[in-house]
Amino acid sequence: MNAPVLPTPARNRWQPVRAGLVDMFLYDYEEFWFRDGHLLLRGNNGTGKSKVLALTLPFLLDAELAATRVEPDGDPAKRMEWNLLMGDRYDERLGYAWLELGRLLDDGEPAYVTLGCGIKAVKGRGVASRWFFMASGRPGVDFWLVGARGAALTRERLKEALEDQGRGRVYDTAEEYRRAVDERLFHLGPDRYAGLINLLIQLRQPQLSKRPDAEKLSKALSEALRPVDQAILVDVAEAFHDLERQREELRGLQETRVQVERFLQSYRHYAGVVTRRLSGEVRSAQYQFEDAQRGLAAVRQQLEGARDEDAKAARGQAETALELSRARGRAGELRDSSEVRELASAEQLAKVTARHAVDAAGLRDDAADEVVERRGALERGGERAAGSAARVTDLAGSARAAAVDAGVAAGHDDLVRPLGLGTAEPADEGAIQSAAGASSRLARGRLEAIAHVQDLVERAATAARRLEEARRRLGELVSERDALREEAEVGAGAVAEAASELLRAWRAYAGGLVEVPLPDVDGLLAALAQWAEAMDGEDPAHAVLEEAARRAANALAELRAQALAGEREREAALARFVDERERLLAGEHTAPPERYTRDAQARTSRPGAPLWQLVDFRGHMPEADRAGLEAALEASGVLDAWVTPDGRLLDARTHDEVVVVGPPVAANLAAALVVAVDRAHPQASAVPDSTVEAILAGIGLGAATADTWMEPSGRWRLGVTEGAWLKPAATFIGRGAREAARRRRLAELAGEIDAAQAEVAEAKARTAAVEARQRALETELRRAPAAQPLREAHLAAAGARRRLAVAEERVAGQESTVAEATRAAAAAGATRDEAARDLALPADGRSRPPASPWNGPRPSRPSARRRRSRRQGRPPRRRASWTACGPASARRSRRSAPGSRTCSPGSPSWTGRPRG
Structure with a gap:
């Protein structure tokens, strides 16, 4: 007959494949096969389903034999040795519980690990020894837990079978075994592995599975899991605190942004108005300067024209006097010439000469009148030139003052000096235009310099404002830091007070303990005081208390088990006595x-x-x-x-x-x-x-x-x-002997039953006393001082320290900001002062473009066409041919020959005939 095919794993993660019991409970050798990591056990109540699970999982992961951790209901009376000795059935028994796990490797090949525990129990001694093993193989295939004679292997033989052949290792302590299981299967570490096992034990409670209760399940999970690390709680609390503070700062920044936007809406309009006003002043000053330059040029042109007219008038007078002298000389020549003898010719010539003389006299009068008129015009031109020169002098003085105010006096003097303003000699038009262009460039350069200095002034002011704001913020942060420092000091005091209160509570609590005597109370309090300073690790007082309570609970459980065993033994004896009495009373005789x-x-x-x-x-x-x-x-x-x-x-x-x-x-x-x-x-x-x-x-x-x-x-x-x-x-041979023995036995049974009843009552009293001690133990454990106030004080102190550290970092950062702002403000001020010195401007930013000396309305600028028409419309003075309309011209017109043209008032005209 072929051997059955063993189950194999189907996943690449560890999963249970088989479990087995050897010489434990009701089984000599029994295997339980899993299917895809699941096990289904069927049977009536009392057939041992819970016992199989109790002896495999999570027992083979926990490696603790205490009934409170092995049994699903945690009944301390169900001791481990009973699973081997089955009460009084066996005097000595050795057995194994094992669990096989498997998984698929990357290449698809299965890998197996077997966990197991060997236990030897002896009647009257309980569990005599125990050991654990972990093997890389399969029971019944790679190694065996049963020898050739059908008996379970001893620890020494199992060690030879595993360690000598390199298949696994046998562990003497549960700690080493748990660490090896964790490193091989879970990689959780001691604390997390212990939490996992505790969670499995809590979830295995039958009350949770039969009557699901969310509150109890939550409590079980909370009790099974380790408490959250205080550092994590501090970080989370600080994170929430920082988040709330950041929310407040964000809301403040958002409100500031809204206010700034509102301010900028009005400030943009204001800045535009101010900019337009300032630019209008600059443009007006430039226009006034240009108008003054053009007025000066016009006055100089008028002065030059007047001088030209005066020169022309003088030349005309000289020509007239020359013609008159020539005419006179001709007349003398004619008188002395041979032609005089000719009368007719002489008379005719005389008439001609007379006419010429008349004309010459008229021309002389006209010339004299024109000279007078030209002299008047010259005087008026001189007056106008003098007024223009004074105007030019005034404008030049205003321009000089403005140049001084603007800080360009030297440049202005260099430009004006070649023009000779204020002198009788007119300046050259080209030089004036060149000076005007240079002056405009100088003004623009000065305006740019002023704008540059004002920009530097604004930058220095901005840097100063930033420095002031940084200092103000530094003061706020320093105040906040000082407040947090006081809070941290208060938190430290609260921690010290909570630690002292905890020590006092533990000292009083330790002094009142009865069922849980604590060893070395002074050493415990010293360790507790040291732990209370930082709360690093597990509470030593509770750890010692739990260990002492565990020992006391085990001792009381042992006493209770003994008391219950004695109680059951005495009840059984009483029952036997009563049953024997009933049988004897019914006439039955006692048998050997x-x-x-x-x-x-x-x-x-x-x-x-x-x-x-x-x-x-x-x-x-x-x-x-x-x-x-x-x-x-x-x-x-x-x-x-x-x-x-x-x-x-x-x-x-x-x-x-x-x-x-x-x-x-x-x-x-x-x-x-x-x-x-x-x-x-x-x-x-x-x-x-x-x-x-x-x-x-x-x-x-x-x-x-x-x-x-x-x-x-x-x-x-x-x-x-x-x-x-x-x-x-x-007592047995013979009916009479048996009857006599029956009567004697009945008499004896009366006393034995009374004694047995007393012993049962005494045993029950002992059991009740032990149970009372167990309840007292639980009461004492519940009265243990809690470290929660100390934890809360440490949490608050740690939060205060964290906030203080953040505040100190902010203060340090703001101090750096203040130092940087101080350096920036100093650098901006130095740059401003240096530029102001180099440009000869005040460093307070109050410089403005100089105002134009032309304060009146801008004079109308005659167009080029009008100026050209004025120059071209003035008739050229031909020699004794052109004259101005006036009294002289009127007189001349009356003496002129017929056919000559006259002029109307205000317009020039031709007089006389052209020569030649």
């Missing part, structure tokens, strides 16, 4: 105790009877001999031996003692005993008297009478075995 080698069912429905039911003492036997002979028969085993109807041995497979017919001896038991078969008994009636007599004849009466003999003194021999025993009276 059964041997442990006898099969309890061997005599059921079998023909025959024990020897003591088939005989009786002869009447002459004294009571002492009767007691001695019955004692010898009982001690040797003959008294209760079974007598078959034919006196033969039973089958060798029958577990019982049988009396057989032996060779008769001279002195035999027939002298002391007589056949007394109860023919009413269904089984005894099958034995004939002859068989009983033959048996009695084969047993000697007295010492050395046969190989098998009995003596009234209590001595006996049975083959090679010899012994002796005494009893006060015969």
